[in-house]
Amino acid sequence: xxxxxxxxxxxxGLTESEILSWKVGVGDTVTLNQVIxxxxxxxAVVELPSPFAGVIRELHExxxxxVEVGKPIVSFEVADDAGPAPSGTGGASxxxxxxxxxxxxxxxxxAGQATGESSAGTPKREPNLVGYGAVVESTGRPARRxxxxxxxxxxxxxxxETRPAATTPAEIMPADPMPAETTRDTDKTPAVEHTAAxxxxxxxxxxxxxxPVRKLAKDLGVDLARVTxxxxxxxxxxxxxxHFMGSQSADAGSAGGDAADLAGVRAGQGxxxxxxxxxxxxxxxxxxxxxSAFTAPHATEFLTVDVTxxxxxxxxxxxxxxxxxxxxxxxTLAAKAVLIALRxxxxxxxxxxxxxxxxxxFHYVNLGIAAATPRGxxxxxxxxxxxLSLVRLAEALSALADTARAxxxxxxxxxxxxxxxxxxxxxxxxxxxxxxxxxxxxxLALGAVRxxxxxxxxxxxxxxxxxxxxxxxxxxxxxxxxxxxxxxxxAILADPGLVLTMV
Amino acid sequence: xxxxxxxxxxxxxxxxxxxxxxQGRDLVQLVTPTGERISHPEFDYWVRDVTDEQLCxxxxxxxxxxxIDVEATALxxxxxxxxxxxxxxxxxxxxxxxxxxxxxxxxxxSYRENGVAYCRGVDxxxxxxxxxxxxxxxxxxxxxxxxxxxxxIGAQTLHATGYAMGIQNDGADSVAVTYFGDGATxxxxxxxxxxxxxxxxxxxxxxxxxxxxxxxxxxxxQSHIQLADRAAGFGIPSLRVDGNDVLAVxxxxxxxxxxxxxxxxxxxxxxxxxxxGPHTTADDPTRYRDANExxxxxxxxxxxxxxxxxERKGLLSAELQQDVKDKADAVAREMRTGCTTMPDPEPLxxxxxxxxxxxxxxDRQQDHYARYLATFGDPAGAVSEEGAR
Numbered sequence: 012x013x014x015x016x017x018x019x020x021x022x023x024g025l026t027e028s029e030i031l032s033w034k035v036g037v038g039d040t041v042t043l044n045q046v047i048x049x050x051x052x053x054x055a056v057v058e059l060p061s062p063f064a065g066v067i068r069e070l071h072e073x074x075x076x077x078v079e080v081g082k083p084i085v086s087f088e089v090a091d092d093a094g095p096a097p098s099g100t101g102g103a104s105x106x107x108x109x110x111x112x113x114x115x116x117x118x119x120x121x122a123g124q125a126t127g128e129s130s131a132g133t134p135k136r137e138p139n140l141v142g143y144g145a146v147v148e149s150t151g152r153p154a155r156r157x158x159x160x161x162x163x164x165x166x167x168x169x170x171x172e173t174r175p176a177a178t179t180p181a182e183i184m185p186a187d188p189m190p191a192e193t194t195r196d197t198d199k200t201p202a203v204e205h206t207a208a209x210x211x212x213x214x215x216x217x218x219x220x221x222x223p224v225r226k227l228a229k230d231l232g233v234d235l236a237r238v239t240x241x242x243x244x245x246x247x248x249x250x251x252x253x254h255f256m257g258s259q260s261a262d263a264g265s266a267g268g269d270a271a272d273l274a275g276v277r278a279g280q281g282x283x284x285x286x287x288x289x290x291x292x293x294x295x296x297x298x299x300x301x302x303s304a305f306t307a308p309h310a311t312e313f314l315t316v317d318v319t320x321x322x323x324x325x326x327x328x329x330x331x332x333x334x335x336x337x338x339x340x341x342x343t344l345a346a347k348a349v350l351i352a353l354r355x356x357x358x359x360x361x362x363x364x365x366x367x368x369x370x371x372x373f374h375y376v377n378l379g380i381a382a383a384t385p386r387g388x389x390x391x392x393x394x395x396x397x398x399l400s401l402v403r404l405a406e407a408l409s410a411l412a413d414t415a416r417a418x419x420x421x422x423x424x425x426x427x428x429x430x431x432x433x434x435x436x437x438x439x440x441x442x443x444x445x446x447x448x449x450x451x452x453x454x455l456a457l458g459a460v461r462x463x464x465x466x467x468x469x470x471x472x473x474x475x476x477x478x479x480x481x482x483x484x485x486x487x488x489x490x491x492x493x494x495x496x497x498x499x500x501x502a503i504l505a506d507p508g509l510v511l512t513m514v
Numbered sequence: 515x516x517x518x519x520x521x522x523x524x525x526x527x528x529x530x531x532x533x534x535x536x537q538g539r540d541l542v543q544l545v546t547p548t549g550e551r552i553s554h555p556e557f558d559y560w561v562r563d564v565t566d567e568q569l570c571x572x573x574x575x576x577x578x579x580x581x582i583d584v585e586a587t588a589l590x591x592x593x594x595x596x597x598x599x600x601x602x603x604x605x606x607x608x609x610x611x612x613x614x615x616x617x618x619x620x621x622x623x624s625y626r627e628n629g630v631a632y633c634r635g636v637d638x639x640x641x642x643x644x645x646x647x648x649x650x651x652x653x654x655x656x657x658x659x660x661x662x663x664x665x666x667i668g669a670q671t672l673h674a675t676g677y678a679m680g681i682q683n684d685g686a687d688s689v690a691v692t693y694f695g696d697g698a699t700x701x702x703x704x705x706x707x708x709x710x711x712x713x714x715x716x717x718x719x720x721x722x723x724x725x726x727x728x729x730x731x732x733x734x735x736q737s738h739i740q741l742a743d744r745a746a747g748f749g750i751p752s753l754r755v756d757g758n759d760v761l762a763v764x765x766x767x768x769x770x771x772x773x774x775x776x777x778x779x780x781x782x783x784x785x786x787x788x789x790x791g792p793h794t795t796a797d798d799p800t801r802y803r804d805a806n807e808x809x810x811x812x813x814x815x816x817x818x819x820x821x822x823x824x825e826r827k828g829l830l831s832a833e834l835q836q837d838v839k840d841k842a843d844a845v846a847r848e849m850r851t852g853c854t855t856m857p858d859p860e861p862l863x864x865x866x867x868x869x870x871x872x873x874x875x876x877d878r879q880q881d882h883y884a885r886y887l888a889t890f891g892d893p894a895g896a897v898s899e900e901g902a903r
Contacts, residue, residue, distance in 0.1 A: 019593025022796035044588045055798025062592035 012091055014063050015083040022054045029077045030084065031056065039067045047085065065089035220247040228252050230283060233259075292387030303449040307363070307484040311444040312493055315458075315478045316501040317465050322475045324507050328401075337402055338409040341477065342380075342434050345457050345504060347404060349432060350376055350397045351513055352499035358492040359453040360429050363484060370487060379431035379448055380408065382415035390448050391420045392428035436460060442478040452487045455500065456480040477504065541786055542766055543756040547814045549822020551761075560765035566829055572613065572760050573820045574838045576605035579629035580817060581842035583791075585849055586628075586642065590795040594853050595645040599626045603758070603790030606816030607723045608693075609633065610763025611785070614771060615691060620677055621660035622670035623693040626723075630693060634658040638845065639852030648859050668698035671707035671720065678716035678780075689774040691719045691767075697728025699744055700736050708748040708780070715779035719770040720750070722782065723757060725789035730802040745782035757785030758816040788814070861887055 021028055031049040035041055044060040047067075051057075065087040072084045218235040220228070224247055228235050231252065238255045240247035289297065321344050328334045353360045353376055362371040378396035382389050391414070393399070393407045414420050431448045436459035445454045458478035465474035479501055483493045502509050544561065545551055564572075583600050590598040601608060604626070612633030615621065623630055628641055635658050643649035644662070651662040664670035674692030681688055698704050699722060711718045724741050726733045737744065745752035751773070755766040763785055770781035788811035792799050799808075824830040865880040 017593070019591070020596070021591060023597055023794075044585070054796055055792070056800075057591060057795070057798075060588040060591050062594075 012089060013068060014065070014087045014089050016062055016085050016087065017081050017083050018050075018078045020080050021050065021052045021057050025052050025054065025080060027077050027079050028052045030072050030074050032074050033070055034058075035061075035067050037067050037070060041065065041067060041087070061087075063087045063089045218247055219245055220252075224249050224252055231256050232283075292384075292389065296388050299449045300446050303447045306365075306449075307447050308486060309444070309447065309482050310485045310488075310490065310493065311480060311482040312490075312497050313442050313478055313480050314497050314501045315476060316505045317467065317474045318460060318477045318504045319467075319475045320506055320508075321504045322460065333402060334405070337405045339405055340408075341436070341460055342432070342457060343401070343405045343408055344507070345455070345479075345500070346378060346380075346396070346408060346432060347401055348500045348503035349430070349455060350378065350404075351503060351510055352496050353397070353430065355499055355513060356492055356496035358488050359483060359496045361452045361487050362429070362450055363452070363486050373429045375429070377427050377429045379428035379451070380411055381431060381433035381445075381448075381454075382412060382420075384415050384418055384420075386418055389415055389420055389425060390428060390431055391415050391424040392431070394424075394427070430454070432457065436477065442480045445480060445482045447482055447484055451484075453481060453483040453493070453496070455497075456482075479504075541754055541756045542762050543759050544761040544765060545759045545819055545823050547758075547819055547822075549819055549824075549826050551823060551826075554762075554765075557762065557765040557769070560768045561761050564761065564764070566827060569820070569824060569827070570829055570834060572609055572764075573817070573824055573834075574841060575609045575613065575629075575633070576760065576817050576820065577838045578842045578845050579605055579608065579632050581846050582628060582632065582638065582641075582849060585846040586645070587791075587795060589642070589850065589853055590645070595642060595795075596647050597794050597796060598645055599794045600789075600791035601626050601629055603788045603811065603816070604723055604725055605629055606760035606820070607721075607757040607763050607785040607787045610760040611691070611693075611721055611767040611783075614764050614767035616688065616771075617659060618686070618688040619659065619771070620674075620681075620688065620690050621693070622674040622677065622690065623660065623663055624667070624670060624695060624698070625663040625665055626695070627663065627693045631658075631660060631663075634660040636660070637852075638849040639856060642849065642853045643856065646853060646856060648856055666703075668694050668701035668704040668707075670694065671698070671704045672710075674718050674720075675707040675711045675716060675780075678711065678718035678774075679714055682714065682716050687717075687775040689717045689719060689771050691721055691771075693721045693723065695728065696722065696724040696726065696733040696736060696741055697731060698722070699741050700728075705748075708745065708750055708782070711780040712748045712750050715777070717774035717777075718780045719767065719774060720745070720780060720782040721767070721770075722784050724784050724786050725757075726787075727789050727793070727799070727803070729793045729797065730799075740784065742782060742784035748782075750780050750782050752782035752784065754784045754786065757787030758814050758819060760816060760820055787816070790815075 018028060020026075029051045031051050033048050035045075035047045041047060041061045041064065043062070043064045046058045047061045048059040049056060050059055066089075067085060068088045069086040070084070071086070072078050072082070078084055218238065219240060219242075220235055225235065227233075227249060228238070228247075233252055233255055235247055235252075238247050238251050239245075241251055242248045318341065321341065325339050325341065325344060329339050357372055357374075360373045360376055362373070364371050375395050376397040377392040377394050379390040379392035382391060391411050393404070393411060396404060396407070399407060411420075411424070414424075428448055428451055430451055431454045433445050433454060434457045435443055435445075436457045439459050441458040441461070443456050445456045447454050456479070458480065460475050460477045462473050463476045464471050465476050466472075467474055479497060481493060481497045481500075499513065503513070542554065542557055543552065544554055544557060580602065583602055586595060586598045587600055589595045608627055608629030612621075612627075612630040615633070621627070621630055621634060631641055632638075636653060640652040643652040653662060655661045661670065661673060664673070671692045671694055674690040678690040681690060692707070694704060704720075707718075708720065710716075711720070722741055724733060728736060733741070740754060742752040742754040753766045753769065755762045757763060766783050766785070770783055773779065773781055788808075789799075790808060790811060821830055824834075862880060862884060865876055865883075868876055
């Protein structure tokens with residue numbers, strides 16, 4: 012007979028292993044515990060001893076293959092009375108199963124799963140900690156039978172006089188048109204039912220209902236005191252609430268308490284929640300932020316600077332012939348300051364290449380600018396921004412913003428960024444802790460320019476002040492480099508003339 | 515070799531053991547790595563009764579427990595066990611000490627002392643239950659006077675000290691013996707156990723198998739002095755013995771047991787050995803260990819050593835070797851069969867062996883759980899996992 016050997020969990024909670032080599036070939040005769048393969052797990056390289064004595068019939072996986080635990084890797088032809096092999100005709104319990112299934116099912120037991128169906132196949136397992144444990148499967152659980160309260164069960168243990176009136180299950184749990192909520196409802200109803208039955212309803216007590224029904228009523232804005240309960244002892248059921256809602260609603264059309272009515276009510280009346288599918292830019296942004304926030308250790312620093320000299324410079328430039336018709340904003344100068352400061356602090360313009368275990372330091376700057384577009388956040392970048400003059404940079408910035416707002420940014424402009432700026436000042440915000448655009452080493456948030464009392468040449472004066480917030484990937488950038496960079500940007504904005512000392 | 519009922523009487527314990535103030539003292543060794551029996555002025559006495567036949571028996575025991583270990587490791591690789599902690603290289607420490615005990619002594623061990631359990635007469639299937647995940651403990655401790663293995667590092671030393679306090683109150687002359695590793699000596703539990711053992715002068719033997727590695731932590735990082743010298747801080751006499759020399763281990767254990775039986779209080783034994791395999795089957799020692807180190811220790815292999823001794827004595831006949839191999843294979847077969855035919859527990863078995871007497875709260879929980887299980891689609895499957903398969 013043919014016996015399959017499925018890859019067991021060779022460590023504690025491993026989900027897959029790589030076949031490094033086979034020590035046997037098809038047709039070879041092997042003895043029990045003869046080493047047949049070398050396998051590498053996340054923890055160790057181990058030798059696999061043959062679980063059977065027999066002849067190799069098939070090698071299901073080739074060397075180099077990463078195999079999920081539970082997948083067959085080799086088949087044996089073994090004598091029918093498999094001798095010491097685990098699938099002997101011995102115990103009734105272990106009898107009909109082969110070793111591979113044992114292996115898989117042992118894993119299930121270890122995870123505390125009462126898997127009632129071995130035929131459900133191997134559920135997808137993913138490690139939650141490196142090397143330890145595996146997530147509990149959401150599939151493969153045995154289906155539970157609907158409860159049949161109170162025909163049997165705890166209610167029978169109650170004294171007769173407090174027992175709920177004899178009802179059929181259907182009366183307690185009216186067929187609910189919302190399948191998704193059926194389970195929850197039926198799960199909870201009996202428990203409350205018993206409590207209520209045991210205590211009885213007292214005068215002045217709140218209307219009798221169950222927690223899911225109270226939640227439903229609250230969501231729909233229904234006062235339960237106005238609803239007549241049709242359940243046992245006046246219990247207000249889900250249907251009662253829906254019925255009440257239907258009769259109250261002009262939009263609902265018919266008075267029937269079915270799902271269509273309910274949906275109509277929800278849409279037509281003061282909606283308390285809106286559910287929007289996670290997709291598109293929102294989904295992408297979420298994934299990017301999660302990836303960034305949980306792979307790059309973020310450190311954020313703040314610097315508040317007197318940017319009055321920069322604002323004065325902006326005013327002069329706006330009046331100059333060279334900049335006629337060019338949109339100049341604090342962002343323009345800040346971007347230029349970033350580009351200048353990067354030359355002195357190249358670590359901020361780098362990338363962590365975990366795959367190759369290398370740090371990539373860029374000798375060019377693709378400057379990303381976070382842009383709020385109708386579709387959501389995008390971060391288009393200006394290619395080789397470090398080679399642009401201030402005029403060209405200003406033009407590129409406004410072109411980039413216009414294109415992004417129109418939703419017409421070309422995909423190449425969205426990739427390949429090396430550092431980013433986010434201008435939260437336009438929303439009147441002072442500072443924040445920006446999350447890195449994935450793959451980049453730093454992001455600078457520009458705060459709003461505010462007139463504030465500020466020290467100026469030994470006196471308090473009304474100055475134009477801005478806060479810079481810099482987040483950087485601490486794997487790539489130490490506090491020293493980040494601080495120096497931020498100080499450089501601040502110094503330029505506080506005194507643009509200092510650029511002469513930096514380039 | 516059967517459990518030692520002798521070993522009582524004899525001269526007072528060796529001086530060096532009573533005054534453990536020296537540092538860097540020599541290992542007690544009775545057999546060299548090449549199998550030469552060397553005489554020792556103090557310790558020869560304690561193994562004077564070991565006959566050639568018993569030496570052969572020790573050889574058999576060590577070979578058998580190595581085979582048990584190999585088989586269990588294979589069973590883990592084949593998916594039959596969740597995990598296994600190999601004892602490869604520590605056979606002499608376990609057999610030499612385990613065979614020195616009396617049946618009424620009580621063992622509190624870590625999870626690696628499967629060789630000691632074998633000496634206590636454990637059912638081989640019982641060793642595997644926990645590692646197969648079908649039971650929360652393998653056997654009734656009182657049937658073999660050995661507690662089920664403790665997973666928490668060093669916690670068993672407290673149990674041993676407590677048990678020894680009980681022996682003292684009973685006025686018995688049995689001894690509690692606790693096994694732990696080098697890493698455990700850094701644990702609070704072990705230190706507390708030694709404080710209490712010294713304070714009450716209870717009959718307990720702290721048997722520390724220094725296998726040089728606490729998973730990936732080398733012993734030199736754990737202690738700047740020899741582990742045996744740690745005992746001096748508690749006022750506990752200690753011995754430092756070649757843990758790969760089964761005779762030396764037996765002699766040292768007998769010294770400690772004798773002191774305990776005579777009311778002399780606790781003894782700390784450091785058996786210097788080496789974990790030649792991984793910490794468990796989930797570990798890869800090549801990632802943190804120098805291969806040369808393993809090679810050095812392989813040259814001091816405990817089984818090769820006793821085999822060399824038998825060879826020198828002309829006892830290592832082909833017949834003996836074949837008998838021992840047959841015995842080992844038979845034991846391995848028995849264990850494999852016991853493992854693969856072990857019935858899965860029923861869901862409600864979790865309520866068994868919790869309290870020795872009926873407990874209404876537990877009964878209630880059991881009743882609830884049974885009713886919960888009954889809500890699953892297949893009534894047979896609810897009660898019996900097997901039924902659903």
